[in-house]
Amino acid sequence: MSQLSLFSAETEDPAIVDLAGLLAAQGQSTHMAFGARVSVVVAARWRAQAICDDIRATGLEAEITESEEGSPMARTEANPRLTALHRRWSAGAVKTVPEAWAPSPRALRLWVLASGHPEGAHYVLGLDPHAPDTHGPLATALMRVGIAPTLVGSGGQHPALRVTGRKRRTRLLETVGGPPPVAEAYASWPTP
Template sequence: MAEQMYLFEADGAEPAVDDLDGLLFGPGHVVNRSGTARVSVLTADAWRAEALVTAFGVRGLGGEYNVSRDVERGLQFVARTDFTDELAPLARRWSPGAVRKSSPVKMTPAALRIWVIAAGRPTDSGYLLPLAASEEVRWSVSGSALAGLGVPGALIGVRSGEPAYRISSHKRLSRLAVLVGEPPPDAPVSDWP
């Protein structure tokens, strides 16, 4: 059932390894090792980690998630792919040097869906898509890519160390919901756009 949901995502495209750009538009991290790479992200909920590992598997990538205890943040889950040469092009695309050259990274609806799964959450004033606080060089790329999909957001939380794009207005929130499709299994409807 979970595979079926991913095979028929809102844009109708087949799942692709490049969909994991969604983690790097958001709070994810990439690590290179001997011509291979791995993508990982800390998530607040087990359903998010499980959905991400399913997304990795549907794209032919191995992965896992584990519990991470952080004194400041409490219980979290780290979802990560295996190291694979299939992720090396993604790692090169998101290297600080490549991002600084303003090479635009196009966001697909599937990549946006993965970003929402990893960290998206509603607030009283819209829907938040968190960013990696330590990767400021990626923030403008993420904002441009959101605008390119027709869901421009406002960059907030920079001073507090919790940067995110906030999507607001009924029109943009409706577009976001259409782009990301139905929630994954076990996802609370209240967390989904």
Template sequence: MSLSGLGDTGKAQPPPALFPAPESDTPTPGRRRGGARQNLPAQSSSPQQAPVQSDDAGRQLVFFGADAAEPTVADLAGLLAGPAEVVRMGGTARLSVQVDAAWRVHVLVAELASRGLAASWEPIEGERHAVRTSYTRILKPLAAAWLHGSTKRPPAAFHLTGRRLRLWLAAAGTPEPPDCLLLRLGPDDKECWESIGVALAATGLAGTLLGPADGGPAYRITSRRRLARLAELVGEPPRAAPPEAWPV
């Protein structure tokens, strides 16, 4: 099946231009890729730019890290580990996720585009934004793997890679200084939480599950060692992300 998305995703409307989009947010081994500028939502003030890091030819890629492979549609399982939803319609499916900051829209639209998926967005209540793809055949296998009827549930072989964690972090990662970070979960996805915690632990990121009464649902990742491990896996910060929003 072609993953180009041509014919399936071209109907998404570009969002209004309110501040310049950063260059490509998708990490590429050995270099940054420049990307076409897109029209995306503004933040309350212009985002601080993460420092541009020089290429390091001697740096070894972390196994399963975000730099270790090209982006694929399967990476979107990282969004489904968090608060994203996928729904089916006929032989197609659509993925959507609500985020709490405009920089996340920038990053997710770029990440989806790098996988052949056009995305649209709209502001919603509570100063949040909804990002969604068009209905497309490309997402049908992902929906088949994650949906049991209308219930979201990780497949038996679910695991997390650097690219999946990068998407989850971009959509729903919240730092808690000095040495904690929350990876937020879908509030209606209780059947997923335990399996996702097992997958986190398998990457060296064992976290504490917080319920809704404790500021969740989310997994809290603690200690500098685990945050350093997370930073290795997810790669360098997207240019749209405020410096304090990304582990380094």
């Protein structure tokens, strides 16, 4: 039997700032006349659905669309309530990690939903291959919440932070909580 973490995604109220977990992965934010929008292209429809559910829990509207390549994409409505998040994660047209950012449990859960998957004995959190300057700061951000990762694939198409060791994987699982209630999610979720 595992002990419930006091700092778990399952014990915190959803907040718009948690959508930063999508930006830590391959998500993007754009600013438009009606506010900002956050979107993320994912590998499977169940991921897009779970992300939309979490977005709606913050009080924003969300929808699933398709990327130009035909992959599922979860995105928020354009809303002025997202403008501050967009500004914190942008330096002009370039994605950046806010100074001293540490992912909340719900932000980390969204990161797992967007790009997490097991890789042998490790668990991997995907990074944005188009924003290489974010990789080091995101590794540091994970360390701030007690999960020390290893940066892998930084020069390729699939950069990621690898979480190795039972203690770190358990910490990740305790933080993000259980998977969405769909069969495909269980195979992609962190395990101790």
